[in-house]
Amino acid sequence: MHFDLPDLRLFIHVSEALSLTGGARRASLSTAAASTRIKSLEGQLGSRLFYRGSQGVELTPAGEKLLKHARAIMRQVEYVKSDFSNYSNSEVGHIRIFANTTAVTEFMPEVLADFLGRRPGITIDLQERLTNDIFRGVLDGAADFGVTSGEIKIRGLEVLPFSMDRLVVVVPSSHPLETGETIFFQQTLEYPHVGLHEGSTLLQFLKAQVTELGVYLPLRIQVFGFEPACRMIEAGVGIGILPESSALRYQRTMDLSIVRLKDDWATRERSVVVRELDSLPESSKELIKAIRDFHDYKE
Structure with a gap:
C-alpha cells in the first residue's frame, strides 16, 4: 500500500472543508482531479472515506480514522521540515495552538507579539476552543499544543503547568456583594450575570458548576x-x-469591585498540554518556554 503525501494533504483539506470543491480549491486542483485522487485513495484502502450529498461531503467511520492518521503523518512531516530548517540561518515553520478563552484574550497576544517579532519566518494559528476540544485536538494531532486551565484527567498528554488562574466575582460599585468577605459561587446566583459567548471555555465551566448544584446560571x-x-x-x-488578572486590569479604569470565591475550583492551574514534548519542532518548544517564562516573570 502506497500513500502520496499530496493525496493525504488533499484528503485533509476535503475533510476540513466538508466539500470536495472547497478541498480541491485549497489544494489548487480542479474538482475533477481531486475526485479522481480521492477515489484512488479509497481504492487503495478498500474503504469508502466520504458520504457524498447535495450539501457537500461527510466523513465515514473509515474516513474519521484515516483523518487522525493523515494529520499525524503531515504533522510529523512538518516537524522534520522544521528541524532541518535549523541547519539554515532562517527560522521557518507553522504552529497551531488550541487555547481557552483566558489564554486567547489575556496573555497569548502579548507572548505571541514578542515571539513573532523575533522570528519573522514563523506563522501561528491560535484558535479558541472548549477544553475537551483542546485535549482532542492535541491527541489527534490537529494542534501542536494546547493551553488550558483546571484539573486534567486524560491520558496520553504531557502536562506542563506554568501559573495559577483564580476566578473572582466582579460587581459594580456599591453592590450588595461588595462586603469585603469571600463568598460561595452559589450566593452569586441570586443576581443576574454577565457571561461570555457560548463558545467560551469559561462559560462552559460555569455551566458545569451550576449543573452540579442543580440550578441554572441567570x-x-x-x-x-x-x-x-x-x-x-x-x-x-x-x-x-472572571479571571482575577483581567478584573484587576479593568478595575484600574472602571468603577468595579472584586470579591473572591470560597469554592475550591475557583483557583485553577494553567497548563500547556502536548502529546509528546520531545517530538515537537524547536520553534514549538521555544514558544512553550516563552509562555512559561512570561508567567514566571509576571506572577
Whole structure:
C-alpha cells in the first residue's frame, strides 16, 4: 500500500472543508482531479472515506480514522521540515495552538507579539476552543499544543503547568456583594450575570458548576471578551465571574469591585498540554518556554 503525501494533504483539506470543491480549491486542483485522487485513495484502502450529498461531503467511520492518521503523518512531516530548517540561518515553520478563552484574550497576544517579532519566518494559528476540544485536538494531532486551565484527567498528554488562574466575582460599585468577605459561587446566583459567548471555555465551566448544584446560571447578557463584560458590569447590567488578572486590569479604569470565591475550583492551574514534548519542532518548544517564562516573570 502506497500513500502520496499530496493525496493525504488533499484528503485533509476535503475533510476540513466538508466539500470536495472547497478541498480541491485549497489544494489548487480542479474538482475533477481531486475526485479522481480521492477515489484512488479509497481504492487503495478498500474503504469508502466520504458520504457524498447535495450539501457537500461527510466523513465515514473509515474516513474519521484515516483523518487522525493523515494529520499525524503531515504533522510529523512538518516537524522534520522544521528541524532541518535549523541547519539554515532562517527560522521557518507553522504552529497551531488550541487555547481557552483566558489564554486567547489575556496573555497569548502579548507572548505571541514578542515571539513573532523575533522570528519573522514563523506563522501561528491560535484558535479558541472548549477544553475537551483542546485535549482532542492535541491527541489527534490537529494542534501542536494546547493551553488550558483546571484539573486534567486524560491520558496520553504531557502536562506542563506554568501559573495559577483564580476566578473572582466582579460587581459594580456599591453592590450588595461588595462586603469585603469571600463568598460561595452559589450566593452569586441570586443576581443576574454577565457571561461570555457560548463558545467560551469559561462559560462552559460555569455551566458545569451550576449543573452540579442543580440550578441554572441567570445570564442576563452574553458578550465577546472580558472588557465588554466589565463595561456591562460597571453599568449595572449584572455581575460576572472572571479571571482575577483581567478584573484587576479593568478595575484600574472602571468603577468595579472584586470579591473572591470560597469554592475550591475557583483557583485553577494553567497548563500547556502536548502529546509528546520531545517530538515537537524547536520553534514549538521555544514558544512553550516563552509562555512559561512570561508567567514566571509576571506572577
